[in-house]
Amino acid sequence: MSASVHGDGGRPGLRWVLAIVLxxxxxxxxxxxxLIPPPEDSPAWSPAWLVTLDGLVWPIVALCGLALVGIAGLARGKRTQLWFGLLALVAMAVLVEAMAAHVGEHRRRFYSVGAALFGWLCGLIFARSRGANDDRSERLAEAGAAAALAATYANAGLQKLMAGGLFDDHSFQIYVLHHHHIDDTSIIGRIAQLVVTHPQIGVGLALSVVVIQAGAWIYLTGPRGRMIWGTLLISFHVGTLAFLHIMYVMATVLLVAWSYPWARVFARVLRRPAPPVSVADDPPLSARELAMLAGVGALLVALAWIAPTPHSLGSAESNEPPHVPASTPPTNTDSSDGGGE
Amino acid sequence: MTRVRERLGLAIVVFTCYSGAAIGVTNAYPFSTFPMYSEDAPNFGARLVVKDQAGERREIERYESWTCAADLSFDDLEQTICPDGRTGQPTGYLVKEALDHIRDNPAAPHAVAEPVELIVRTWRLEGDQIRELDCPVAKCTAQLD
Known part of the structure; x- marks a missing residue:
């Protein structure tokens, strides 16, 4: 089951964490x-209007204002948090895609928090449809956010599994050489050097990364599963920082917040009575309700497949892109992601 | 038959829905397949670094008070030619960060800068061996922090 591991009083904290990370x-x-100057040529996959948006200051400022209002309304909670959350999601979506056009590549560290917000809002919408009270609504929101966050890792694992390039004898070795500081003499630097000189260690690390990421569905199996797999996912981020100097701070903060029973931890540290175990307000779904839920999910997936995206719009313009010189080769959209936050 | 609880039902649908939508759109906020490091096996690595007169290689961030003989263009740096006639291709965002650091730390009036060489240290996978190359970029002066 996908029960909360946070006990009573844990969820408002999660909403605040989500708002702060946003x-x-x-x-x-x-x-x-x-702060970052745009590349000389805009990426070919980006539609002209996103690039135009990037050139104007006022739409960016207006979108930031809307996102701020949305995040504040989400943090405040109450019944209106759904509408404020949706506002934040839409504003951030336009901003992040315009930013991708500006910097010339997708900065995927921003997508993890967007996924968590998407899952949180799915939970709230589902709660509304079932007439849940505020407390139960936030439990569902928490479960939705955890599911979407876990899905980001499962997707990453699936991609690596399908491509298989990471399992090559020298892949991890090359990645470490490519990303690790050349003059690192610390203990981490010595461990990285060990990976470079012993490629089989790299193969083992690559395998463990894929197992941890592809197995992220275990995060949804219950409190223990969430704590164990959450710890593994956090370890993956720590390892990525140590070996490749790449840190997904926002995703790591969300994992730390979502994975452990903080209300109980704090009660123990402050020597207060432990909060009561969450009451079992997790009613079963009838077959019809489950079918409806799956149907809505399938509809959303279908919509995502046919709806225009920056890439599809950019491709449609590619016959005569107004912002890319004809001689410019297309930008590699699969480039490695940015490092620090 | 055991009936699915609402939180688990929701979690399964959101998990599947996010994954399915991400595969459909590839990259459109908040959906992404997160395809980093899932390309074909890499056959080279490259970093823009400093080589001092003693041949010691260090990160660019370790130096300040920069003056370089030539203008450093991002595109030129990405296409640095190596001694083997092929290009060294350091990661774009790392090159941007390095260039920002050099621009943000120009020569200070009383700095004791030493001559250094900006190079792209390249590792090429040739068969089962990794060949190391220093691909020259520019002659500069800078002070070790």
């Missing part, structure tokens, strides 16, 4: 817009 994400977007 704020960090918004700051990161603004930083990318105003």
């Amino acid at each position: 704020l960090i994400s918004l700051y990161g977007v603004v930083e990318n817009f105003f």
Whole structure:
């Protein structure tokens, strides 16, 4: 089952964590817009209107304002958090895609927090449809956010599994050489050197990465599964930081917040009575309700497959892209992601 | 038959829905397949670094008070030609960060800068061996922090 591991009183904290991480994400977007100069040529996959948007300051400022209002309304909670959350999601979606056009590549660290917000809102919408009270609504929101966050890792694992390139004898070795600081003499540097000199260690690490990522569905199996797999996913991020100097701070913060029973941990640290175990307000779904839920999910997937995206719009324009010189080769959209947050 | 609880039912649907939608759109916020490091096996690695007169290689961030003989263009750096006639291709965002650092730390009035060489250290996988190359970029002066 996908029960909360946080006990009573844990979920408002999660909503705040989500709001704070969204704020960090918004700051990161603004930083990318105003501190990083755009590439000489815009990526071919980006539609002209996103590139045009990037050139104007006022739409970016207006979108940041809307995102801020949305995040504040989400943090405040109450029944209106659904509408504020949707506002934040839409504003962030336009901002992040415009930023991708600006910096010339997708910065995927922003997508993890977007996924968590998407899952949180799915939970709230589902709760509304079932007439749940505020407390039960936030339990469902928490479960939705955990599921979407887990799905981001499962997707990453699936991609690596399908391509298989990471399992090559020298892949991890090359990645470490490519990303690790050349003059690192610390203990981590010595371990990285060990990976470079013994490629079989790299193969083992690559295998463990794929097992941890592809097995992320275990995160949804219950409190123990969430704690164990959450710890493994956090370890994966720590390993990525140590070996490749790449850190997904926002995703790691969400994992730390979502994976452990913090209300109980704090009660133990402060020597207060442990909060009561969450009451069993997790009613079963009838076959009809389950079919309806699956149907809505399938509809959303179908919509995602046919709806225009920046890539499909960019491709449609590619006969005569107004913002890319004809001689410019297409940008590799699968480039490795940015490092620090 | 055991009936599925609402939280588990929701979690399964959101998990599947996110994964399915991401495969459909590839990259459109908040959906992504997160395809980093899932390409074909890499056959080279490259980093833009500093080589001092003693041949010691260090990260660019370790130096300040920069002056370089030539203008450093991002595109030129990405296409640095190596002694084997092929290009060294350091990661774009790392090159951007390095260039930002050099621009943000120009020569200070009383700095004791030493001559250094900016190079792209390249590792090429040739068969089962990794060949190491220093691909020259520019002659500069900088002070070790």
